[in-house]
Amino acid sequence: MSRYFTKDHEWVDVEGDTGTIGITDYAQGQLGDITYVEAPEVGKVLARGDTAAVVDSVKAAADVYAPVAGTVSAVNAALEGEPELVNTDAEVGGWLFRLTLSDAGELSGLMDTAAYAEYIKGL
Amino acid sequence: MSDIEQNYENDPDVPEGPMLLPLDAWHRAKGGRMVEFAGYAMPVQYEGIIAEHLWTRESAGLFDVSHMGQLEVSGPDGDMEAAAKALEALLPADLAALKPGRVRYSLLLAEDGGILDDLMVTNRGDRFYLVVNGATKWDDIAHLCENLPDEITLNHLDEHALLALQGPKAAAVLASLGLEPAGEGFPPVEELSFMQAAPYWWPRSPADESARPLGISRTGYTGEDGFEISVGAEDVAALADALCAHPSVKAIGLGARDSLRLEAGLPLYGHDMTEAGDPVSAGLGFAISKRRRAEGGFPGAQRVLALLGEGVATRRVGLAIEGRMAAREGAEILDGDMVVGVVTSGGFSPSLQRPIAMGQVATASAAPGTALAINVRGKLLATTVVDLPFVPHHYHRNLPKGAQS
Numbered sequence: 044m045s046r047y048f049t050k051d052h053e054w055v056d057v058e059g060d061t062g063t064i065g066i067t068d069y070a071q072g073q074l075g076d077i078t079y080v081e082a083p084e085v086g087k088v089l090a091r092g093d094t095a096a097v098v099d100s101v102k103a104a105a106d107v108y109a110p111v112a113g114t115v116s117a118v119n120a121a122l123e124g125e126p127e128l129v130n131t132d133a134e135v136g137g138w139l140f141r142l143t144l145s146d147a148g149e150l151s152g153l154m155d156t157a158a159y160a161e162y163i164k165g166l
Numbered sequence: 167m168s169d170i171e172q173n174y175e176n177d178p179d180v181p182e183g184p185m186l187l188p189l190d191a192w193h194r195a196k197g198g199r200m201v202e203f204a205g206y207a208m209p210v211q212y213e214g215i216i217a218e219h220l221w222t223r224e225s226a227g228l229f230d231v232s233h234m235g236q237l238e239v240s241g242p243d244g245d246m247e248a249a250a251k252a253l254e255a256l257l258p259a260d261l262a263a264l265k266p267g268r269v270r271y272s273l274l275l276a277e278d279g280g281i282l283d284d285l286m287v288t289n290r291g292d293r294f295y296l297v298v299n300g301a302t303k304w305d306d307i308a309h310l311c312e313n314l315p316d317e318i319t320l321n322h323l324d325e326h327a328l329l330a331l332q333g334p335k336a337a338a339v340l341a342s343l344g345l346e347p348a349g350e351g352f353p354p355v356e357e358l359s360f361m362q363a364a365p366y367w368w369p370r371s372p373a374d375e376s377a378r379p380l381g382i383s384r385t386g387y388t389g390e391d392g393f394e395i396s397v398g399a400e401d402v403a404a405l406a407d408a409l410c411a412h413p414s415v416k417a418i419g420l421g422a423r424d425s426l427r428l429e430a431g432l433p434l435y436g437h438d439m440t441e442a443g444d445p446v447s448a449g450l451g452f453a454i455s456k457r458r459r460a461e462g463g464f465p466g467a468q469r470v471l472a473l474l475g476e477g478v479a480t481r482r483v484g485l486a487i488e489g490r491m492a493a494r495e496g497a498e499i500l501d502g503d504m505v506v507g508v509v510t511s512g513g514f515s516p517s518l519q520r521p522i523a524m525g526q527v528a529t530a531s532a533a534p535g536t537a538l539a540i541n542v543r544g545k546l547l548a549t550t551v552v553d554l555p556f557v558p559h560h561y562h563r564n565l566p567k568g569a570q571s
């Protein structure tokens with residue numbers, strides 16, 4: 044399994060043609076207390092950069108973009124009752140949705156773990 | 167993800183780069199996350215908005231509100247009649263009847279009755295002390311300079327910081343500092359009543375002969391009992407440390423300040439009241455004193471008095487929203503399929519564990535109990551008009567002298 048990151052603080056774990064997407068620990072820290080996650084509908088077709096989900100914090104609503112193109116295959120049902128999972132476990136249990144990737148080649152434009160760590164150091 | 171600081175827009179009228187508050191280093195040492203607000207670098211949160219919010223409701227929260235403008239308005243040789251008359255030409259409060267040591271909420275009004283700012287006015291005996299919003303203070307100062315007569319003096323207390331200590335334990339904490347009323351007739355600080363103010367001396371220790379002056383009012387922006395403390399910039403860090411040394415007190419950021427005031431149904435300037443609106447639609451008719459209603463003589467009096475008499479087309483209301491999704495400023499409010507209003511501020515209520523909002527709604531759809539919907543990103547959220555505040559106020563009001571409890 045490989046993990047990729049976007050400049051907009053999404054992460055995507057890729058296994059075969061499935062990508063699991065969430066927001067990074069850095070992003071949840073910036074957002075603060077998360078109170079609601081608006082997940083995409085299963086079956087929705089997303090282009091890279093489309094608004095896929097909305098993460099609502101006490102402070103503001105933040106759009107989550109599709110890091111790569113694909114079709115939504117699952118959403119994290121646990122977040123419905125426990126949106127704070129995105130705060131406490133952003134990069135594992137707080138995943139947001141899964142995509143069936145339509146173009147794995149898009150992954151080459153994303154950062155790896157080391158590059159993302161370097162990127163947020165500069166923010 | 168999109169810009170996560172979108173709710174904390176910058177004031178375009180302030181020179182580039184945020185200004186620093188006297189407590190800047192103090193906030194950073196406490197782990198405050200600094201954002202730009204009203205032209206200043208300010209802490210939006212320390213440990214987290216929900217925890218800070220709930221702490222303030224249960225214990226005591228310390229807020230740095232030094233970005234707000236502290237102004238003094240005085241007449242020649244302390245002539246309060248002249249100062250009251252001059253200010254009454256710009257706002258609709260009955261300042262002639264405001265006794266020394268008393269505080270009034272008021273509004274700076276434009277010629278058409280639009281709201282330039284909301285503010286607190288205190289009679290300090292020989293002058294009026296005004297606290298105005300941070301984002302509007304430069305415009306307010308310009309407005310006052312232009313409109314006050316020459317014999318009236320305006321003094322910007324820009325060497326003063328302002329702290330707010332809010333919550334059910336605020337009075338006990340402040341009492342524990344050993345403050346001394348700065349003159350005959352001023353009550354011990356814990357005996358101040360809501361909307362009362364007095365000057366105090368703060369001894370850093372019983373041995374310290376150089377006690378520091380504080381101006382304290384029993385006021386705030388959370389709906390809780392609490393105080394606002396004007397203190398010299400050179401003393402504010404020591405005072406903030408002394409307050410936070412108390413186990414009941416934690417530093418609270420701007421994020422919780424906003425969620426607390428929203429639950430308390432307190433409007434925010436630039437959002438729930440604007441220059442394009444008017445005091446009556448904003449639900450602030452109470453700020454227009456009885457005598458001023460009878461006499462007029464404040465900016466926009468003709469329009470504002472007509473609105474008071476004839477009613478308004480839209481009103482500020484409280485909105486309780488079903489589900490978990492928050493509605494924020496700008497979201498459309500619908501009654502059936504008709505757009506009847508707009509959300510002016512909204513968010514998640516930590517105390518009620520549900521989304522709440524305030525909005526400006528057509529009078530016909532504004533009665534408490536009316537079922538409405540709010541359009542958030544194409545989803546219609548079921549909403550009910552409710553009375554404000556969402557969370558009851560807990561102000562400390564002393565009984566009138568001679569009254570039995």
